[in-house]
Amino acid sequence: MKPVKAIIKEKRLEHGLTMKELAQKVGVSEGTISRWESGEIANMRRSAMVSLSKVLDIPPETLMGWDSDTQKQDDIPLPEGVFRPTLKRVPMLGYAAAGEPLENLDGQDTYYVETDSKYRVDFCITVCGDSMINAGINDGDIVFVRRQPEVENGQVACVEIERSRVCIKRFYKTDNGVMLVSENPKYAPLQFNEANCDDFRILGLAVIKQSEIQ
Known part of the structure; x- marks a missing residue:
């Protein structure tokens, strides 16, 4: 590289x-x-x-200087005779709010997932807040995200707002913009359009939590 x-x-x-x-x-x-x-x-x-x-x-x-998706085998010691799967390094890109959008923070942790997993993931986010609890996403959970520029209505997306704030929400397109919906009735939907948001970007689709990785 x-x-x-x-x-x-x-x-x-x-x-x-x-x-x-x-x-x-x-x-x-x-x-x-x-x-x-x-x-x-x-x-x-x-x-x-x-x-x-x-x-x-x-x-x-x-x-960040990473030269490949896989980590050299010598970097992950295993007992003799134990099967060694091919692992992919997944960067922790920071924190995402599950309540109000929260400014992204530095994250230098690295997580490993098997490359032959049914879940293709590119990065992960630590969730802050309780607004997605009815989707099984709780405060402190690590959510793995597949990088993609679009998601379907109703899917849980990782989105970036105004270039520096990241949140996890259900995504819906509306006639004049987008709506981000929580999975907790105490949080109202967030509406964004050209009038109140200069920069909005879908970072990817939330596909799996850390606890679900086998």
Whole structure:
């Protein structure tokens, strides 16, 4: 795999952006972009990583320096004679509110799932709050998400609001926007449209909880 610094520069040029233009889109200084591309800054802030990932269409795990979906066998010692499944590294991208949307926080944990599992997952989120309890999603649960830009009405989605807030909700398209519905009657549905939300993105489909992984 190419070094992260080379990937950033390559993607910037593919998008036809100067360092200054990229810096403006990401919300950092031009000097920061230069230091990323030179490798002088190896660990970027979570908020900058999210913005850079969107602007250049680079998966967050690539910016973390992960070179593949599978972990080398020697990194996961098992007793002699025990079957060793092929494991996929799943990044913990932060926290998601199951009540009101909560600003995303740094998360550096890594979880492992078998690559031949019936559930294809790309990242996981720790849930905060109780608004999805009737869907079996409780405060503190780790929910694994399949990255995809669209979900069907009624499915539980992981969505990002205004570039920095992430939540887990049932998703519905409406005539003039979208509606996010809780699985707890004490929380009212959240309505979003062009009038009250400048940026709304579906991160993926919530497919499984940690406790359900065999």
